[in-house]
Amino acid sequence: MTAxxxxxxxxxxRQYASLRDEVLxxxxxxxxxxxxxxxxxxxxxxxxxxxxxxVKHAIGVANGSDSLWLSMKCLGIGPGxxxxxxxxxxxxxxxxxAAVGATPTFSDIDDTLNLDPAKLEQAITPRTKAxxxxxxxxxxxxxxxxxxxAQRRKLHVIEDAAQAIGATRHGRKxxxxxxxxxxxxxxxxxxxxxxxxxxxxTNDDGIAQQLRLLRNxxxxxxxxxxxxxxxxxxxxxxxxxxxxxxxxxxxxxxTNRNLAERYHQALAKHVKVPVSGAGExxxxxxxxxxxxxxxxxxxxxxxxxxxxxxxxxxxxxxxxVASQLGYRQGxxxxxxxxxxxxxxxxxxxxxxxxEQDMVIAGITDFxxxxx
Numbered sequence: 001m002t003a004x005x006x007x008x009x010x011x012x013x014r015q016y017a018s019l020r021d022e023v024l025x026x027x028x029x030x031x032x033x034x035x036x037x038x039x040x041x042x043x044x045x046x047x048x049x050x051x052x053x054x055v056k057h058a059i060g061v062a063n064g065s066d067s068l069w070l071s072m073k074c075l076g077i078g079p080g081x082x083x084x085x086x087x088x089x090x091x092x093x094x095x096x097x098a099a100v101g102a103t104p105t106f107s108d109i110d111d112t113l114n115l116d117p118a119k120l121e122q123a124i125t126p127r128t129k130a131x132x133x134x135x136x137x138x139x140x141x142x143x144x145x146x147x148x149x150a151q152r153r154k155l156h157v158i159e160d161a162a163q164a165i166g167a168t169r170h171g172r173k174x175x176x177x178x179x180x181x182x183x184x185x186x187x188x189x190x191x192x193x194x195x196x197x198x199x200x201x202t203n204d205d206g207i208a209q210q211l212r213l214l215r216n217x218x219x220x221x222x223x224x225x226x227x228x229x230x231x232x233x234x235x236x237x238x239x240x241x242x243x244x245x246x247x248x249x250x251x252x253x254x255t256n257r258n259l260a261e262r263y264h265q266a267l268a269k270h271v272k273v274p275v276s277g278a279g280e281x282x283x284x285x286x287x288x289x290x291x292x293x294x295x296x297x298x299x300x301x302x303x304x305x306x307x308x309x310x311x312x313x314x315x316x317x318x319x320x321v322a323s324q325l326g327y328r329q330g331x332x333x334x335x336x337x338x339x340x341x342x343x344x345x346x347x348x349x350x351x352x353x354x355e356q357d358m359v360i361a362g363i364t365d366f367x368x369x370x371x
Contacts, residue, residue, distance in 0.1 A: 006304070006355075007305065009307040009308065019244060026240045036236050038233060038236070040236075041239040046059060049199055049242075052249070054172070054173045055202060057200075058200070059200045059208060060197065060233070060239060061200060061232045062197070062234060063186070064184025064186060064189075067182040068160060068182045070230070072097065072099075072102070075179070077100050077156075078102055082104075083104060084123045085097070085107075086115050087315040087317045088136065089316065091319065093132060093316070104316075105123055106123065111272070112141075113136045113288065117145035121153075129156060135161050135162075135163060138256075138282050139164070140164060140174050140177075147177055158182065159175055159182065161174040163184070163189065164183075165191050166283050169279060179207065182199075184197075192245065198234070214229045256348070256349060259347050263287055271363070272289060272290035274287065287347040288343065288344050288345075292341055294341050297363065297366050298310060300366045301363070306358060309343070310342070315332065318336070
């Protein structure tokens with residue numbers, strides 16, 4: 001973003017301004033308490049987050065990547081195992097598998113940008129231990145079909161719901177389908193900390209207990225360690241801020257949907273827009289359009305001072321880090337094709353209608369051939 005930018009892709013300061021007084025009072029209270037690690041604010045946030053997500057347990061950890069990695073540790077996934085995920089995601093989805101010593105493998109997607117269940121079974125091998133669907137852009141994958149495959153093949157399902165907190169599918173929220181759900185609380189997410197943060201959802205009491213041990217050095221008490229654990233704690237200041245934001249999240253997600261509908265109505269004649277299917281309620285962490293003129297449109301909008309983003313232009317299986325996995329160009333043709341067509345437009349709860357109208361006008365003018 002430059003000084004000439006008229007429409008920023010996101011402006012985190014706007015949300016802070018709307019909550020500033022309450023946030024500062026809350027942080028001050030936490031700092032005065034002297035309880036900065038774990039403690040009552042985290043306990044309260046976990047209870048409230050579990051209620052919001054519709055699960056028995058929500059466990060705060062240091063970041064979204066750790067939420068995936070620690071979940072795999074709890075499930076006993078390690079060397080010799082494989083985990084299937086989508087190739088069109090942030091590297092953390094596959095990184096978590098590699099971090100526990102297992103092998104990330106991939107299956108192609110469909111035009112919803114999520115795993116295509118019709119292709120998933122072809123990727124399963126005798127070493128497959130889990131499936132990790134990624135609810136990309138805040139749209140839940142076809143979990144009914146994925147769960148049927150997983151249950152029939154006796155595989156764990158780990159939902160990478162980093163972008164999807166509050167999204168629903170046929171009345172069920174993201175993070176309630178699999179044995180665990182993983183959420184990122186990164187500043188750019190719909191529920192955002194002032195720094196890194198992560199959350200794991202589960203209805204399994206044993207996994208919840210194990211996660212609480214793993215995130216805190218395996219400590220049962222301050223002086224008793226029962227397993228070799230790690231240091232991955234969500235601190236009290238972040239938990240307190242997240243409690244404030246959680247109270248607004250449903251309304252923020254609704255605002256995103258309303259803004260998305262305005263984009264739908266204005267842009268569907270020019271590009272493929274991410275319209276929800278029956279029973280789906282997206283939260284539009286990203287509003288992603290598809291067009292075979294993506295690069296030209298991206299440049300055209302930039303020249304008008306409109307900031308748009310190309311997210312994940314190189315699928316994970318074609319990244320240098322994945323070169324030893326044996327994939328090549330053409331391994332996942334849908335993911336590869338869409339990587340050259342997707343463009344994320346500005347959309348967030350504080351985004352103004354005037355700014356959105358500028359984006360719409362820019363796209364309309366581009367496809368109308370106006371300079």
